[in-house]
Amino acid sequence: MDTVFIRELRADAVIGVYDWERRLRQTLVLDLEMAWDNRPAAAGDDVGRALDYALVSARLVDYIEGSSCQLLETLAEQLAALLLDEFSVPWLRLRLSKPGAVLQARDVGVQIERGERGG
Numbered sequence: 001m002d003t004v005f006i007r008e009l010r011a012d013a014v015i016g017v018y019d020w021e022r023r024l025r026q027t028l029v030l031d032l033e034m035a036w037d038n039r040p041a042a043a044g045d046d047v048g049r050a051l052d053y054a055l056v057s058a059r060l061v062d063y064i065e066g067s068s069c070q071l072l073e074t075l076a077e078q079l080a081a082l083l084l085d086e087f088s089v090p091w092l093r094l095r096l097s098k099p100g101a102v103l104q105a106r107d108v109g110v111q112i113e114r115g116e117r118g119g
């Protein structure tokens with residue numbers, strides 16, 4: 001199966017388990033791979049048949065900026081469900097990072113895979 005990917009998509013959200021985190025917005029970084037058959041779009045040179053990464057990116061940024069989860073796990077699940085439901089993505093691998101959350105680490109976060117990869 002082909003993929004469409006989005007790398008280092010950034011959006012600010014209220015996210016975190018501590019009181020101080022509920023009073024500010026922190027930058028999250030999202031990396032995403034989505035299974036998609038790219039041949040129909042290529043054959044017709046037609047974005048209407050493509051998984052439009054610009055539309056997906058805009059929707060994800062909008063969703064993240066309106067969210068206020070405590071855990072990265074919760075937001076990652078919600079984003080995966082949105083992609084499966086609204087964009088009919090059959091399979092995805094999503095990594096959600098919260099850079100700077102741990103002083104001694106460059107990056108921390110979660111990665112999930114959802115859906116069926118298919119052939």
Ligand SMILES: Nc1nc2c(c(=O)[nH]1)N=C([C@H](O)[C@@H](O)CO)CN2
Binds near residue numbers: 016072101
């Ligand atoms: N597995 C997780 N561990 C932690 C999370 C999280 O979302 N998932 N969150 C926090 C705090 O909010 C942290 O980011 C504050 O620095 C701690 N551990």
